[in-house]
Amino acid sequence: MPQMNTEGQRLRFPPPKVKLDIPNGTGNPPQPDSAHPMGPPQYGLPMQALRIFLFGLYFFGSAVCIHGGQILGWPLYLFSADWFYAYMALTKQYFGLLITTMTQWWSPTLVRVSGDKSVAGQLQQAADGSLRVDFPERIVLISNHQLYTDWLYLWWTSYTNIPPVHGHVYIILKQSLKWVPIIGPAMQFYSFIFMARKWDQDQARLRYRLSKLNTRHSGPLSGSQGASQYDPMWLLLFPEGTNLSANTRASSAAFAKKAGIPDVRHQILPRSTGLQFCLQELRNTVDYVYDCTIAYEGIPAGQYGQDIFTLRSVYFQGRPPKSVNMHWRRFAIKDMPIDDSKAMYEWIVARWHEKDDLLEAFRQTGKFPAHAEAVNIEGGPKDELKTAYISTEVAPRSPLEFLQMFAP
Incomplete structure (x- = not known):
């Protein structure tokens, strides 16, 4: 089965560059503290208990307040749908602030951002060290899926955008999350898209939600003088599905063997049906797919991040990843074969093989291969010594910004 490079040329699938090491168990057993890659816990049991209490108080207390604000704003829909959606976007900003401050306070981590030539000049670092990205207000965002926290860093990226769009993030999720107490109903207010992973059921639901994202609105967040225009939208989906x-x-390796295609080494083979359908529906209002390859420093070869960077170790024991690394690329939708299912599958698999090479380079060197022209650091070097990496951290613009969550 042929694949295509970024110029759309058809190529043969490259052979895997290293021997596959496929685990045959159900997961790595919990490691004793002495064997943990991040070393012993930074905090003892009493401090861990205190951190758990404070974390729960802040997260669930804030979530209740945000959801309460959503309920207070629900009657707006009876008067103006535009005002209702604008208000829900505001409460979505609150949740973006919640996960940003939650990460800053309980799991401060170096974040290293890089890109290739396709995002030249769109990754910026301000004089205060904060990240600023200059992506369009309407994009489809895809990423590999290493940990449950991947979406957190991607949402934070939308907060750093110029202008910020953290109130306009839409995530495609599995159906079982729809009725999680407080969080599930809140995500329904946010117009997140829930999928049952049965295409005959999901297709109609997805078409309906995407049609909403293609609708012009005129409201307080839609431009000057009530002009009718498309709202900002970052649609996030993980083609790997989990x-x-x-x-x-192991499942990915079995599928690759059955299909007769090379497997990837550091990911799961992606699916193309959902992404292709989204791009077909959004092609007239969205120009680019932005692709993030994410990797966490400190995962030994042959092990998996979910077994090392658990909620307990990262937020309560003080053992976050040494760094979170995000490498960005973009692709023009007009150059993608979105009307040919076979070619679209070949396209996404080709991109995942490229991402796999990036992840292999990261495993060997600790950094992604990157282009210096992708980043712009305020006050940084202007010559050939210019770095290709932005080193920053997850943090709000103001230490008091989180108080907005309690305003409603």
């Missing part, structure tokens, strides 16, 4: 683990790696 995060990386021993089980999912």
Whole structure:
């Protein structure tokens, strides 16, 4: 089965560059503290208990307040749908602030951002060290899925955009999350898209939700003088469908063998049906697909991030990843074969093989291969010594910004 490069040329699938090491268990057993890649816990049991209490108080207390704000704003729909959606976008900004401050306070981590030539000049670092990205207000965002926290860093990226669009993030999720107490109903207010992973059921639901994202609105967040225009939208989906683990790696290898295609080494083979359908529906209002390859420093070869960077170790024991690495690329939708199912599958698999090479380089060197022209650092060098990486952290613009969550 042929694949295509970024110029749309058809190529043969490259052979895997390293021997596949496919785990055959159900996952790595919990490691004793002495064997943990991040070393012993930074905090003892009493401090861990205090951190758990404070974390729960802040997260669930804030979530209740945000959801309460949503309920307070629900009657707006009876008067103006535009005002209702604008208000829900505001409460979505609150949740973006919640996960940003939550990560800054309980899991401060170096974030290293890079890109290739396709995002030249769109990755910026301000004089205060904060990240600023200059992506369009309407994009489809895809990423590999290493950990459950991947979406957190991608949502934070929307907060750093110029202008910020963290109130206009839409995530495609599995159906079982729809009725999680507080969080599930809140995500329904946010117009997140829930999928049952049965295409005959999901297709109609997805078409309806995408039609809403293609509708012009005129409201307080839609431009000057009530002009009718498309709202900002970052549609996030993970083509792999689930995060990386021993089980999912084994399933990916089995599928690759059955299909007669090379497997990937550090990911799961992606699916193309959902992405292709989204691009077909959004092609007239969205120009680019932005692709993020994400990797966490500190995962030993043959192990999986979900077994090492658990909620307990990252937020309560003080053992976050040494760094979170995000490498960006973009692709013009007009150059993608979105009307040919076979070619679209070949396209997405080709991109995943490229991402796999990026992840292999990261495993060997600790950084992604990157282009210096992708980044612009305020006050940084202007010559050939210019770095290709932005080193920053997840943080709000103001230490008091989180208080907005309690305003309603």
